[in-house]
């Protein structure tokens with residue numbers, strides 16, 4: 012087990028001075044740590060990685076303590092200092108180091124983002140210290156529990172803007188000195204340096220909120236700024252705790268490994284997560300911006316003010332922030348029905364990922380922080396958020412809010428564990444929260460609950476749900492909150508045995524009302540038919556949840572897929588975009604996995620029945636003042652019409668492509684369709700459009716389309732582009748995913764992948780993107796690929812991607828089993844329609 016340095020040495024205060032080279036390509040860091048020895052020792056261990064230590068002194072008060080030698084333990088990123096005499100327990104010690112390092116484009120530690128403005132090459136230098144990258148910038152104790160105060164200062168070129176967690180306190184020549192921070196963890200420390208423009212406003216209570224970006228995009232940060240200010244007001248009220256810092260900055264960084272990072276007071280964002288250009292931004296991207304901004308601001312309390320004790324509670328940080336983001340966005344934009352998006356996207360995705368035997372409990376032991384990049388995944392974020400939503404529903408929103416507020420007050424400026432949170436929540440209710448939550452956090456997976464009618468009763472039974480039915484199931488019983496609709500007003504009724512009976516009520520509609528319970532429901536064919544006849548009467552979330560559950564049960568072989576197709580027929584009158592997105596994805600997975608291109612035409616009749624009404628109602632042009640919901644339904648319906656060559660869809664694509672006014676919401680669909688049938692000349696046009704585009708969101712649309720061409724020569728040009736200077740390191744994974752999605756490009760891309768694995772490994776192995784490079788192999792559907800994947804990784808170092816490889820294999824297994832089982836029956840059913 013990796014040591015926890017905090018047990019030996021507790022830092023109290025840091026003074027860190029960064030001196031940047033004029034070309035921003037290297038830096039010096041002067042770190043002074045005031046610490047307390049936690050035991051008698053003659054060895055001091057600190058974190059340092061890829062730092063060249065030029066000066067090292069240790070003092071106790073005014074006395075210099077002689078250093079016998081210092082050495083590096085590179086396996087554990089340690090600087091080991093051997094003292095000539097031991098320090099007594101509880102003695103104060105000051106460690107001063109000067110280190111030098113070069114800046115590398117790895118998207119962690121201190122790293123550059125290069126861009127051009129008015130023909131001039133420019134650089135933004137910024138930091139990404141989560142999870143364990145502060146040690147690449149300065150000597151420190153780089154653990155979440157090692158909280159200390161920080162005095163940060165930066166010396167560098169005088170024509171740039173300098174930002175850090177705290178406001179600027181003073182400038183001294185070319186040195187910018189920031190105010191002292193409150194006690195905080197090293198992974199949340201940050202700075203950003205560049206030629207930034209700025210927008211500002213204040214919250215109701217007077218906290219300054221600023222957005223920063225390169226000057227050409229600054230006007231388009233207004234939306235994020237407005238959301239941030241309103242969101243801070245919202246969270247101050249919800250948490251009952253004031254935002255702890257004097258300012259809150261949001262900075263756009265053009266090279267970024269994740270979506271955003273919650274550095275305290277200085278949140279950094281990928282451009283697409285903060286730039287909203289009304290003429291070019293799709294509504295779905297605008298909603299994404301709101302969600303990311305609220306997620307990061309939730310962390311300012313939950314994660315930053317109160318921090319996990321250690322990385323094994325990462326899920327709590329991320330799950331809570333993801334849930335709280337939806338809570339805030341729902342309050343700020345009630346018309347968006349954000350909880351329906353949450354169920355359709357977050358919960359649904361988490362349920363799919365957690366239905367693998369190679370999933371993991373959301374609370375996982377982490378020995379070495381190097382192992383955690385793989386758990387920044389759907390289980391930590393989306394299952395975490397889903398079970399928090401379940402708990403909120405189960406103990407009641409008011410109790411939940413009171414418990415959260417108590418937790419934040421009790422552990423402010425400190426560290427806490429999952430159990431601490433359960434204890435705080437338990438004091439607000441009669442329910443033993445820990446007992447209820449443990450099976451959801453400590454055991455992987457979840458149950459499918461079967462519902463059948465037997466005489467006057469409803470019989471419920473639960474069993475571990477796996478997408479691959481040949482894998483061994485766990486013998487676990489989960490406490491399933493029934494969350495039934497009005498006929499079973501059983502708000503807190505929990506079903507925690509393998510089976511139970513309830514009296515049947517004639518008004519019975521469904522259980523898991525609102526789909527906040529983290530489980531799948533399997534209705535008997537008869538009950539399902541009763542439900543489907545009443546689909547129009549059900550609330551939005553239940554309409555989409557029933558279809559989503561049924562579709563997954565079919566993939567797992569618990570239901571025949573033809574039953575799902577029968578169910579689908581009831582959705583022709585559907586009005587809401589969230590349900591349409593589940594309809595679209597259900598058809599897409601039947602098409603791509605069961606039918607393939609040669610048989611997809613068989614779906615034409617069913618799709619036509621489903622979408623005809625909406626197609627005619629919505630058409631191809633956005634009407635002035637139409638609802639946001641309609642703007643989101645249209646791309647789903649039109650994509651289906653175009654894919655299956657229905658009505659005049661393909662003619663419309665041509666005429667719209669030729670006009671300059673295509674709505675941003677439809678561009679992805681139109682470019683993609685054009686590319687699919689496009690030739691060399693069109694490729695050239697798309698490629699030039701890609702090169703010339705400044706707005707990252709629009710650039711991504713051209714990039715995605717470039718991966719959709721189908722001629723071998725053009726596929727090779729796209730593959731060659733991946734490693735070129737024209738594709739940012741943050742974006743290569745999207746190109747790779749696009750090529751894997753394109754069935755005509757898969758084989759060529761796979762060859763490239765195998766030949767260039769060393770390049771992938773050397774650029775990405777320390778960050779989140781690395782495991783995505785494995786996850787995209789899940790686009791393969793044939794059993795034969797499993798051996799190829801196993802063979803390929805057999806002699807590779809799979810640290811940090813081991814679980815991802817097993818997951819991909821399992822996914823290919825269940826997809827090919829689903830195809831073998833159901834594709835003939837589906838073809839027959841479709842032919843008879």
Ligand SMILES: [Zn+2]
Nearest residue numbers: 306310329332
């Ligand atoms: Zn987060």
